Amino acid sequence: DTGVSQNPRHKITKRGQNVTFRCDPISEHNRLYWYRQTLGQGPEFLTYFQNEAQLEKSRLLSDRFSAERPKGSFSTLEIQRTEQGDSAMYLCASSSWDRGDGNQPQHFGDGTRLSIL
Amino acid sequence: LAKTTQPISMDSYEGQEVNITCSHNNIATNDYITWYQQFPSQGPRFIIQGYKTKVTNEVASLFIPADRKSSTLSLPRVSLSDTAVYYCLVGENNDMRFGAGTRLTVKP
Numbered sequence: 001d002t003g004v005s006q007n008p009r010h011k012i013t014k015r016g017q018n019v020t021f022r023c024d025p026i027s028e029h030n031r032l033y034w035y036r037q038t039l040g041q042g043p044e045f046l047t048y049f050q051n052e053a054q055l056e057k058s059r060l061l062s063d064r065f066s067a068e069r070p071k072g073s074f075s076t077l078e079i080q081r082t083e084q085g086d087s088a089m090y091l092c093a094s095s096s097w098d099r100g101d102g103n104q105p106q107h108f109g110d111g112t113r114l115s116i117l
Numbered sequence: 118l119a120k121t122t123q124p125i126s127m128d129s130y131e132g133q134e135v136n137i138t139c140s141h142n143n144i145a146t147n148d149y150i151t152w153y154q155q156f157p158s159q160g161p162r163f164i165i166q167g168y169k170t171k172v173t174n175e176v177a178s179l180f181i182p183a184d185r186k187s188s189t190l191s192l193p194r195v196s197l198s199d200t201a202v203y204y205c206l207v208g209e210n211n212d213m214r215f216g217a218g219t220r221l222t223v224k225p
Contacts, residue, residue: 004160035215042204042215043161091160105151106213108160 002026004109006092012115013082020078021112025094032075033106034067035091043091049075050097079114087116121205126220135192137219139205142186150181150188153204155218161204165190195223 005024013019025032031050035043046065047057051072060066064082069075079086090113093106122140129135141150149168153161165172167179167188178191192199202218 040217042218044215045213093160105163105166107163108153110158110160113158 004092004094004107006090006109006112008112009110010113010115012117014117015082015084017082018078018080019082019114020076021090021092021114022074022076023092023094023109024074025092026107027073029094029096029107030072031095031097031106032069033093033095034075034077035093036061037089037091037111046077082114082116084116087114089113120214121207121216123203123205123216123219125217126222128222128224129195130224131196132194135195135199135221135223137190137192137203137205137221138187139190139207140187141205141207144185144207147209148207149209150179150185151206151213152177152179152190153206153215154199155202155204161215164203195221197223197225199223 004026007022011019033048034046036046037043046060047067048055049069052069064080067075067077077090089111091108091111093108095104095106149166151166152164154164155161165174165177165179167181169181172179180189200221200223202220204215204218206213206215
């Protein structure tokens with residue numbers, strides 16, 4: 001179990017640029033989640049996938065945010081036309097799910113910290 | 118969705134037992150109770166999960182009364198390295214809503 005891996009760990013960019021983050025989940029996990037965390041707050045859920053299907057995306061923060069998981073393995077989160085308010089930690093988590101086991105806990109990566117200049 | 122309420126901060130000393138209580142008055146029948154620990158610049162780490170009564174693992178115990186409207190995370194004999202933020206979550210694992218958590222400070 002190598003854990004959830006996120007890259008890059010830090011990203012600094014200018015306002016208006018597009019950024020993309022990558023998440024590699026625990027290999028046997030079929031669910032993958034994205035969160036945003038600002039200083040002093042708990043993580044805020046954004047979206048999640050089961051295999052390649054995006055099952056919830058209504059809580060993405062705006063239409064500038066999008067996520068993909070094309071082959072049901074790694075995922076990318078893209079933010080277009082970044083704004084200063086997008087500065088935050090972006091966390092990825094994964095879990096296993098099937099009808100028999102049901103509710104398995106999520107395992108988190110250590111996040112990508114985005115700073116908008 | 119059930120909202121959780123937990124103390125903003127707690128202080129303790131090394132070697133003491135720490136109990137952090139979380140209120141979740143409108144917990145739903147299918148909801149589990151899950152606790153996470155988070156250190157600065159790291160992602161949350163799963164501690165323990167339960168549905169009812171008591172659950173114990175190698176690092177913590179979780180006590181859940183019969184009405185399930187609250188839960189208590191118990192950390193035995195804390196050390197300085199247990200200084201962290203602790204989150205209580207209620208719900209299905211595909212729809213977790215974190216609050217601000219409890220900042221635990223362990224002093225020597």
